[in-house]
Amino acid sequence: MTFCSRLRYFLIFFITILLISCSDQTPDTPSNAQPAAKSYIETGDLEAIKKHGKLRILIMPMDDRWLPRKGHSFNDEQQLAAKLAKQLGLEAAFIYVKNFEDLIPELNKGHGDIIAANLTITSTRKESAQFTVPLAHSIERIVTRIDDNNINSHKNLNGRSIAFREKTSHQETVEKLIQKQPGIKTKILPGHLTTDQILDQLVNRQIDLTVVDSNILDILAGYRHDFKTSLALTGERALAWAIRKNNPELLKATNQFLTHQQLIRKHESVFTDDLSNIKKRKTLRVITRNNAASYFLWRGELLGFEYELINAFAKQHKLRLEIISAPDHESQIPMLLEGKGDIIASFLTITDKRKERDVIFSQPHHKTSEVIVSRANDATIEATNDLTGRSIYVRKSSAYWETLQSLQDSGLKFNLLAAPEDMETEEIIAQVASGNFDLTLADSHLLDIELTWREDIRAALILGDVRNNAWAMRKNNPELIDAVNQFIKKQYRSLFYNVTYKKYFKNEHKIKKYRSQRIDLNPDGTLSPYDNLVKKYATKYDFDWRLIIAQMYQESRFNPQAKSWAGAQGLMQVMPRTAKEMGISNLKNPEAGIKAGIQYLDWARNRFEPELNVKDRMWFTLAAYNAGQGHVKDARRLAEKLGLNPNRWFDNVEKAILLLSRKKYYNQARHGYVRGKEPVNYVREIHDRYRAYLRLTGE
Numbered sequence: 001m002t003f004c005s006r007l008r009y010f011l012i013f014f015i016t017i018l019l020i021s022c023s024d025q026t027p028d029t030p031s032n033a034q035p036a037a038k039s040y041i042e043t044g045d046l047e048a049i050k051k052h053g054k055l056r057i058l059i060m061p062m063d064d065r066w067l068p069r070k071g072h073s074f075n076d077e078q079q080l081a082a083k084l085a086k087q088l089g090l091e092a093a094f095i096y097v098k099n100f101e102d103l104i105p106e107l108n109k110g111h112g113d114i115i116a117a118n119l120t121i122t123s124t125r126k127e128s129a130q131f132t133v134p135l136a137h138s139i140e141r142i143v144t145r146i147d148d149n150n151i152n153s154h155k156n157l158n159g160r161s162i163a164f165r166e167k168t169s170h171q172e173t174v175e176k177l178i179q180k181q182p183g184i185k186t187k188i189l190p191g192h193l194t195t196d197q198i199l200d201q202l203v204n205r206q207i208d209l210t211v212v213d214s215n216i217l218d219i220l221a222g223y224r225h226d227f228k229t230s231l232a233l234t235g236e237r238a239l240a241w242a243i244r245k246n247n248p249e250l251l252k253a254t255n256q257f258l259t260h261q262q263l264i265r266k267h268e269s270v271f272t273d274d275l276s277n278i279k280k281r282k283t284l285r286v287i288t289r290n291n292a293a294s295y296f297l298w299r300g301e302l303l304g305f306e307y308e309l310i311n312a313f314a315k316q317h318k319l320r321l322e323i324i325s326a327p328d329h330e331s332q333i334p335m336l337l338e339g340k341g342d343i344i345a346s347f348l349t350i351t352d353k354r355k356e357r358d359v360i361f362s363q364p365h366h367k368t369s370e371v372i373v374s375r376a377n378d379a380t381i382e383a384t385n386d387l388t389g390r391s392i393y394v395r396k397s398s399a400y401w402e403t404l405q406s407l408q409d410s411g412l413k414f415n416l417l418a419a420p421e422d423m424e425t426e427e428i429i430a431q432v433a434s435g436n437f438d439l440t441l442a443d444s445h446l447l448d449i450e451l452t453w454r455e456d457i458r459a460a461l462i463l464g465d466v467r468n469n470a471w472a473m474r475k476n477n478p479e480l481i482d483a484v485n486q487f488i489k490k491q492y493r494s495l496f497y498n499v500t501y502k503k504y505f506k507n508e509h510k511i512k513k514y515r516s517q518r519i520d521l522n523p524d525g526t527l528s529p530y531d532n533l534v535k536k537y538a539t540k541y542d543f544d545w546r547l548i549i550a551q552m553y554q555e556s557r558f559n560p561q562a563k564s565w566a567g568a569q570g571l572m573q574v575m576p577r578t579a580k581e582m583g584i585s586n587l588k589n590p591e592a593g594i595k596a597g598i599q600y601l602d603w604a605r606n607r608f609e610p611e612l613n614v615k616d617r618m619w620f621t622l623a624a625y626n627a628g629q630g631h632v633k634d635a636r637r638l639a640e641k642l643g644l645n646p647n648r649w650f651d652n653v654e655k656a657i658l659l660l661s662r663k664k665y666y667n668q669a670r671h672g673y674v675r676g677k678e679p680v681n682y683v684r685e686i687h688d689r690y691r692a693y694l695r696l697t698g699e
Contacts, residue, residue: 043110046088046249054093055085058103058112066630067290067297067672069222069325077135079320081116081241084257096581099191101167104128107244114254118239120169120213130245133255133262134238138213140173142230145202151209151230158183163198163207165189170211173233192607195220196670199227200637215239223668270339275317275479278342284319286310287332287341290672292426292449292661293504294346295323297671298566299575299628305504309365310345310471312496313487327667333357336474343480344472347445349399360475362484364468365492369444370403372461373429381439381460384412391415391438393428400441403464422664426450426675433457445469448505452565453675507565519692527693528558530571533594541602546697548598550689551622554682555597560590572597601625612647619649622686623657623679630671631660631679638665654680 042048042056049055059078078094085092095112097103103115107129120138121131142151142162150156158181164170166188178184187207189198195216201207203226212220217229241258243251271277271285278284288295288306295304307323314321324341326332332344337358348354349368350361372392374381381387384407394400396418404416419428419437425446431437433456442450447459471488473481491497521527527549528534534552538545555573556562568575570593579587582603584596605621607629612620624632635657636646644652657676659665666673 041110042113043108043244043246045247046253049113049250050088050090053091055081055088055090055114056093056095056112057081057085058095058097058106058115059117060097060100060103066219066670067325068302068323069290069672070218077116077118080135080261081114083261084114084254087257088253101191104242107242113243113247113250115242117241118215119242121238121240122169122172124172125169125242128245129242130247130251131238131240131242132251133258134240135258135262136215136239137236138215138239139232139236140170140211140213140234141217141232143199143202143210143212143217144228144230145205146226146228148228148230154181154231157181157209157231159185161185161187161208163187163189163201163210165191165193165198167191169237173211177233194633196224196633196637199224200640202227204640220670223670223672225668271342272339272474272476274477275483278319278480279317282318282320283322284310284314284317284343285322285324285341286314287324287326287335287344288346289329289332290325290666291424292673292675293446295325296673297628297630298674299568299626300578300630301566301575303566305500306345306347308500309491309497310343312491313484316487317483325672328663333359333472336472342473342477343484347443347469348472350468350470354472358475359472360481361468361470361472362481363488363492364470365488366445366469367466368469369462369466370400370441370464371444371447371459372463373432373440373442373447373457374438374460375433375435376456376458378458378460384461384463386461387412387414387439389414391417393417393419393431393437393440395419395421395423395428397421404441407463422662424661424663427662429457430677443467445505452505452508453678503565519689519696521696527696528552530558530590530594533591534598537595537598541598543598543601544690546693547618547686547690548594548601550686550693551601551625552594552597553689554686560588560593569593570596572600574600604629616647616649619683619687620653622683623649623654626682627657627674627676627679628671631657631669631674631676634660634666634669634671634674635676638669649683654683 040052042052057078082092095106097106103117103119104125106112107115115129118135119125119131121134125131142157144151151160154177157177162174162184164174164186174184174186178186189207195212198207198210199212199220202210211233220227241254243254271281288304288310290296293304294306295302297303311321324335326335326346329346332346332348333354335341336344347366347368348361350364355361372381372387387407392404392414394404394416401416408414408416419431419440425440425442426449428437428440429442429447429450432440433454439460441463444459444462447457450457451459471484473484527546530552531545531549534548535545538548552558552571556571558571560571562571562573563569564573566575570587571590572593574587574593574596576587578600579585579596582596582599584592584599587593587596601621604624605617607624608617608620610617620632632653635653638659639653639656640646642656644656646653657674657679660669660674660676
């Protein structure tokens with residue numbers, strides 16, 4: 001190999017690694033967060049703050065990241081705060097505060113400079129801090145069960161019980177209301193409960209009434225339909241950021257910035273204009289689908305091939321990305337034409353029928369084929385004639401049905417059977433794998449995803465010609481069409497494209513089986529090379545060290561350099577952003593990786609009620625560590641609806657989480673789609689290995 005060739009090889013390798021590393025971070029998410037414990041103390045105004053070169057932004061840990069469905073995003077405020085810091089010529093340093101009620105005290109202690117959280121401005125809070133101009137407004141409203149028609153005025157609240165979390169604006173509101181309606185009763189709820197959990201208590205009649213802010217109700221309405229919004233308890237109340245009282249210069253600069261941002265931002269949701277006006281609004285609205293190929297939430301990170309690709313386009317044009325998750329495939333084009341989005345990015349196939357609907361497609365950014373899927377041990381299908389006498393299951397509404405009907409019309413005799421309409425393609429493939437269905441037909445990229453996770457299916461036969469997938473736009477948006485085509489022309493099959501494509505469709509994602517490896521003690525009597533480090537941190541956080549060893553094996557096979565397809569790193573496969581929230585870096589260092597993993601496991605455990613059975617609380621914790629605690633909470637809600645026990649993992653909540661890959665169920669879940677098989681396998685395999693370790697160590 002010549003010197004030039006070696007240099008070229010090195011550069012390609014280096015750039016590939018760099019791109020992979022960059023793609024591991026959630027797009028548009030600030031990555032320079034610090035823990036409050038390591039922050040210096042500064043209570044001075046803007047001039048003093050500038051001497052440090054940083055704007056310290058106090059925020060809550062993002063422990064309840066939801067799936068944005070209608071443009072709302074869990075990191076909007078962080079992005080805006082980072083923009084403020086840049087305008088002030090400062091570095092944005094995000095300081096995570098554990099408890100909501102600690103935000104203002106931490107600010108006044110000098111551990112941060114500004115609180116970037118939409119705080120309701122109340123008279124009590126104004127005694128402790130000063131507030132910026134409003135970023136939004138909200139109305140506090142009574143929320144009831146669907147069948148509760150007894151509240152028409154505030155007088156009807158007498159004799160009723162209103163539940164709320166302590167030390168919130170809701171408590172102040174209800175206490176003032178009681179002065180006028182003294183018959184109202186109250187119930188204080190634990191501060192760790194999410195709004196979903198409070199509504200679940202309401203629906204299950206554990207509480208009578210509750211209070212929810214209207215801006216939160218807007219998000220809830222995207223996936224819940226089991227409650228009713230009732231009386232307004234307040235008028236519109238301002239939501240704003242907080243700054244120390246003795247910092248007038250910082251307040252002035254922040255108000256100028258926020259005022260400008262509010263003036264240039266348009267709040268209408270329907271537009272049909274072109275790229276030049278999109279740039280004035282600084283927001284690109286993207287219609288997509290919540291599934292494994294396009295857009296989904298995993299371990300609190302927004303992921304998906306289409307999501308990452310369209311995000312790169314938005315960044316190129318300095319646009320904020322607003323995601324609109326369409327309820328089904330058929331509604332996407334009508335939503336686009338009505339002006340509810342600017343572009344569709346969801347692996348749409350270019351067809352003549354779609355072209356007739358006043359949409360125009362970009363250059364293809366992906367090519368796919370329709371593939372017959374069989375079980376892995378079925379090698380009998382090599383040509384179309386081998387389908388004779390077989391049974392093929394697909395949804396009747398799908399394009400697959402038309403393909404197979406055409407094949408039948410050509411004279412080939414096989415059984416074409418309708419799969420349930422609420423079954424996604426991956427579910428039908430799973431039915432083939434289990435033997436419940438004989439064969440199915442699937443797009444090659446959807447099959448590729450399944451093949452990265454499982455080994456019990458195979459691509460048996462390609463049918464028909466290669467089909468093109470592309471993004472769709474309105475015909476009267478030539479500027480946007482041209483910009484998209486330029487982007488795709490440059491990026492298609494580029495290094496960035498190939499790395500991203502491999503991440504979702506070619507890398508091995510599946511949880512590896514133990515295979516033939518014998519579970520035994522090492523010659524020196526240890527279970528792993530890291531027993532002592534694990535014991536150190538397991539004792540500190542009250543975990544059985546052997547359980548942690550079993551989990552570590554599952555995560556990394558004891559390899560401190562391990563890196564997952566989604567970007568998790570180290571022995572315990574912690575996401576870098578999660579580690580930063582805990583003040584830990586260099587996850588590939590064994591001790592740092594173990595500390596981060598056990599500390600995060602403890603955090604995940606604390607998200608579940610201590611009253612749970614000790615074992616089940618541990619299984620919930622492990623499932624949350626694997627898939628994200630939000631998906632586990634969704635599964636518990638679903639389990640209760642299905643008559644299963646929401647407080648038991650095995651044979652109960654694990655059954656419910658398997659259903660969250662089905663549209664019928666994930667459309668009604670706060671955190672959307674999840675491949676439930678992964679946390680189910682994860683927990684079972686750690687459980688089994690843990691039991692084996694207990695036997696080996698004589699307990």
